[in-house]
Amino acid sequence: MKKQQLGKSDLIPSRLGLGCMGMSESYGKPDDKESLATIQAALEMGLNFFDTADVYGNGHNEIFVGNALKDVRKNVVLATKFGFLPNESGICGTPEYAKKACDASLQRLKTDYIDLYYLHRIDKNVPIEETIGAMADLVKEGKVRYIGLSEVSAQSLKKAHVIHPITAVQSEYSVLVRNVETEILDTCRELQIALVPYSPLGRGFLTGKIKSTDIFDKDDYRKDIPLFQGENFKSNLLIVEELEKIAAEKKCKTSQIALAWLVTQGTDIFPIPGTKRRTYLTENIQSLEIILTDNDLKRINKVSQKVRGNRKNDFGMKLLNK
Numbered sequence: 001m002k003k004q005q006l007g008k009s010d011l012i013p014s015r016l017g018l019g020c021m022g023m024s025e026s027y028g029k030p031d032d033k034e035s036l037a038t039i040q041a042a043l044e045m046g047l048n049f050f051d052t053a054d055v056y057g058n059g060h061n062e063i064f065v066g067n068a069l070k071d072v073r074k075n076v077v078l079a080t081k082f083g084f085l086p087n088e089s090g091i092c093g094t095p096e097y098a099k100k101a102c103d104a105s106l107q108r109l110k111t112d113y114i115d116l117y118y119l120h121r122i123d124k125n126v127p128i129e130e131t132i133g134a135m136a137d138l139v140k141e142g143k144v145r146y147i148g149l150s151e152v153s154a155q156s157l158k159k160a161h162v163i164h165p166i167t168a169v170q171s172e173y174s175v176l177v178r179n180v181e182t183e184i185l186d187t188c189r190e191l192q193i194a195l196v197p198y199s200p201l202g203r204g205f206l207t208g209k210i211k212s213t214d215i216f217d218k219d220d221y222r223k224d225i226p227l228f229q230g231e232n233f234k235s236n237l238l239i240v241e242e243l244e245k246i247a248a249e250k251k252c253k254t255s256q257i258a259l260a261w262l263v264t265q266g267t268d269i270f271p272i273p274g275t276k277r278r279t280y281l282t283e284n285i286q287s288l289e290i291i292l293t294d295n296d297l298k299r300i301n302k303v304s305q306k307v308r309g310n311r312k313n314d315f316g317m318k319l320l321n322k
Contacts, residue, residue, distance in 0.1 A: 001046025001196055002288055006077070006266055007167040007194040009146045011115055013077040015263060015288055017049030018042050018281070019198055019274030020065050022056025035276040039068040045285055051121070051170075051198070051272045053081035053104050055088060066109035079084055080105050080197075081150060081170075083120035093123030095134035102138050118148035118170055121320075128159050136164035150300065151320050154187040163282050166193050166269075173197035175206055175239065175304045176227065182296075185302070189268065200262050200271035201255050205236070206256035207280075208244050225312060232308040240304040246296055252287075255280075259287035261300050 002015045020180055023035040039050070046311035052065045062080060083091050098119075100189065105114065119131055146167035149160060160166055169188055171180050174197065188195050201207055203222055213304040222228050227236060240254065247254045255273075262271050273284045292300075312320070 001048075001285070003046075003048070004270070006116075006146075006270065007268075008165065008192050009167045011077050011167070012050075013148065013270060014047045015270060016047060016259070016285060017051055017077075017079075017270055017272035018047055019272040020050060020052045020061055022274045023064060023276045024061035025221055030057070030060075031276060034278070035064065036068055038276055038281050039065070041278045042281055042285075043072060046077045047281075047285065049079070049270065049272070051196075052075055052109075053078045053084070053118075054101060054108070055081075055084040055086070055120065058086050059104075059108055059260040062105055062108035070110050077115045078109065078111065078112055078167075079116035079118065079148070080109065081118040081120040081148075083118075083123065083150075088281070091121050091123045093119060093126040093128075095137075097137065098131055098134040102143055105187045106143060111290065113145060115144070115145050116148050116168060117144040118150045119152075120150050122149075122152060122156055128156050129163050132163040133159045133176050139164065148241035152184070154183040157184065157187055157191070157193070161193075162190055166191070168194040168196050170196040170198055170272075172199045173262065173269075173271075173274075174200045174202045175243065175261055175300060176236065177200040178304065178307075180312045184226055189266075195266075195269050197262060197269060198274075200273050201258055206243060206255060206258035207242060208240050208247075208270055211237070227307075235306065236306045239303050239306060242299060246292075246299065250290065253283050254289055255283060255292055256287035257292070257296075257300075259284060260290040260292050261297065264290060264292055264297065271309070 003012045004015055024030055050065060052061045054062055083093055085092055123130060135147050147164055148168040149166055150170040152169060165288055173180050204210055226232055243254045243257045247257045259271060275281050
């Protein structure tokens with residue numbers, strides 16, 4: 001497993017991490033037995049970067065991940081987030097809440113420290129400097145090793161970095177979603193901050209397995225995302241079809257082409273594809289061995305410019321720090 005220094009920190013995570021959200025919510029009924037087997041398989045294959053959040057499953061995911069990793073805690077890079085109130089009922093970034101949330105996460109994760117602690121979304125009613133100041137206190141207290149931000153603008157990132165060094169920014173980034181390339185990626189590189197893309201497989205769309213939204217369960221949140229609706233969905237399938245052609249040429253999976261493209265964007269990029277199944281985990285890790293030619297990249301970049309539809313519903317878009 002390839003590993004790389006995360007930003008300017010002394011954390012050395014695997015180039016691919018494991019997003020654990022789907023083990024508790026959003027993608028159908030949880031399967032704790034298979035999810036645990038997936039985490040164990042990840043460890044056996046050298047993956048040591050695990051991502052969760054206090055809001056995933058309203059605490060269930062942190063408890064589950066904490067139990068799964070308790071015997072290997074010192075050998076992994078454990079990241080979690082705070083900011084969303086339970087059931088995503090709002091956002092709170094007050095200093096008092098930051099410290100309260102951290103203590104609760106530590107208890108659920110069964111650990112004395114968090115390697116990478118993200119602010120999940122910026123609270124528009126609280127100056128970013130105040131929130132980061134509280135997170136810096138957590139570093140001084142030894143409860144947190146490094147600080148991260150999620151879905152943040154370049155302007156807010158610069159403000160935060162003045163208060164305390166930011167180690168990583170987590171944002172959605174994939175062949176389907178390339179917003180970070182307009183400003184935030186350059187800012188991260190200017191400040192030597194790692195980028196951790198979530199949903200690098202476009203919430204499963206870039207696997208090539210979703211040909212119709214009819215396969216979604218009634219409670220699948222993807223039904224509410226414009227990318228997956230009506231004419232947008234039909235148009236975006238053309239992007240997947242191009243990835244499928246390249247995958248056929250290289251005799252690999254469509255998802256592996258999507259991940260290989262993302263890893264090719266730079267050694268400072270650490271995708272965290274989420275899965276609760278060992279089969280998909282293995283495929284994801286194998287994507288690190290795929291080499292894309294300049295022509296492959298040109299084809300992908302060309303077709304990815306034709307994306308239609310927002311990546312989140314109206315409520316989710318309003319929560320982004322623009």
